[in-house]
Amino acid sequence: MATDVHRPVTPSPVSPASPDSPDSPETTVDAGSAVRVEGLSRSFDGRPVIDNLQLDVQPGEFVALLGRSGCGKSTLLRILAGLDRDIEGTVLVPRRKAVAFQAPRLMPWKRVWRNVLLGLPGKPERGVAERALEEVGLGHRTDAWPKTLSGGEAQRASLARALVREPDLLLLDEPFGALDALTRITAQRLVGELWQQRGCAVLLVTHDVEEAVLLADRVLVMDDGVIAHETRIDLDRPRDLTDPRFAELRAELLNRLGVDESSH
Numbered sequence: 552m553a554t555d556v557h558r559p560v561t562p563s564p565v566s567p568a569s570p571d572s573p574d575s576p577e578t579t580v581d582a583g584s585a586v587r588v589e590g591l592s593r594s595f596d597g598r599p600v601i602d603n604l605q606l607d608v609q610p611g612e613f614v615a616l617l618g619r620s621g622c623g624k625s626t627l628l629r630i631l632a633g634l635d636r637d638i639e640g641t642v643l644v645p646r647r648k649a650v651a652f653q654a655p656r657l658m659p660w661k662r663v664w665r666n667v668l669l670g671l672p673g674k675p676e677r678g679v680a681e682r683a684l685e686e687v688g689l690g691h692r693t694d695a696w697p698k699t700l701s702g703g704e705a706q707r708a709s710l711a712r713a714l715v716r717e718p719d720l721l722l723l724d725e726p727f728g729a730l731d732a733l734t735r736i737t738a739q740r741l742v743g744e745l746w747q748q749r750g751c752a753v754l755l756v757t758h759d760v761e762e763a764v765l766l767a768d769r770v771l772v773m774d775d776g777v778i779a780h781e782t783r784i785d786l787d788r789p790r791d792l793t794d795p796r797f798a799e800l801r802a803e804l805l806n807r808l809g810v811d812e813s814s815h
């Protein structure tokens with residue numbers, strides 16, 4: 552079980568008053584959490600999108616985040632990634648974190664391996680990128696230009712770029728959203744395997760209830776600016792989509808999301 556794999560986590564705060572800094576007095580969260588969010592609020596133009604939200608993610612835990620469009624999932628993810636600091640409340644995350652978005656965001660003028668190393672501190676060697684690309688099954692495209700990659704390959708390159716950071720927390724914002732159904736299944740399987748091998752915590756934002764039940768230890772539903780519901784996925788891995796319990800959990804979550812299954 553991946554939850555047995557616990558990496559040491561050095562939580563670091565993300566807040567307006569204290570950007571990532573080991574000296575911050577807010578670095579007092581116990582190392583038993585990969586993410587700790589307390590009283591988080593974020594407004595846009597006076598309209599609260601996140602409103603006094605609490606969240607805890609354990610080291611090595613795979614958490615999926617569902618919620619209707621516009622409920623604030625990506626906003627929460629961006630805050631956890633440290634990309635949005637205009638917040639109230641406390642956010643503690645490990646220093647080693649990485650994010651992958653729905654759009655792979657590769658620099659077209661850099662070869663794939665250089666994209667993978669982009670933004671890494673120091674002078675990482677090509678071999679670091681090669682190993683990560685091998686891990687995601689893209690070793691044969693190390694020297695390719697991004698524009699020659701398929702959608703699925705570009706998404707793998709984006710994942711490799713996240714993995715070279717050796718994250719304790721991997722933040723995924725609908726990483727499979729733009730992929731065709733078959734490529735998506737392969738990519739989901741890959742993420743599940745990488746997570747089990749790496750033992751990092753994952754927070755996956757998705758619209759796909761089945762994907763959430765397939766991959767996550769725990770599925771959260773966001774509504775009205777808070778985590779309104781959570782479902783623990785008590786299924787062994789690898790998960791069997793034909794298991795009646797799988798269907799039950801899927802139905803429960805669809806119900807929470809206000810989706811009528813009969814019209815699905």
Ligand SMILES: Nc1ncnc2c1ncn2[C@@H]1O[C@H](COP(=O)(O)OP(=O)(O)OP(=O)(O)O)[C@@H](O)[C@H]1O
Nearest residue numbers: 595596600618619620621622623624625626627758
């Ligand atoms: N920079 C911004 N300025 C103003 N409003 C914003 C900004 N970013 C997000 N919002 C608003 O905040 C709300 C939440 O957006 P967010 O992208 O977090 O939703 P989401 O749940 O990820 O949606 P989706 O599932 O459609 O991707 C939306 O109403 C959006 O318009």
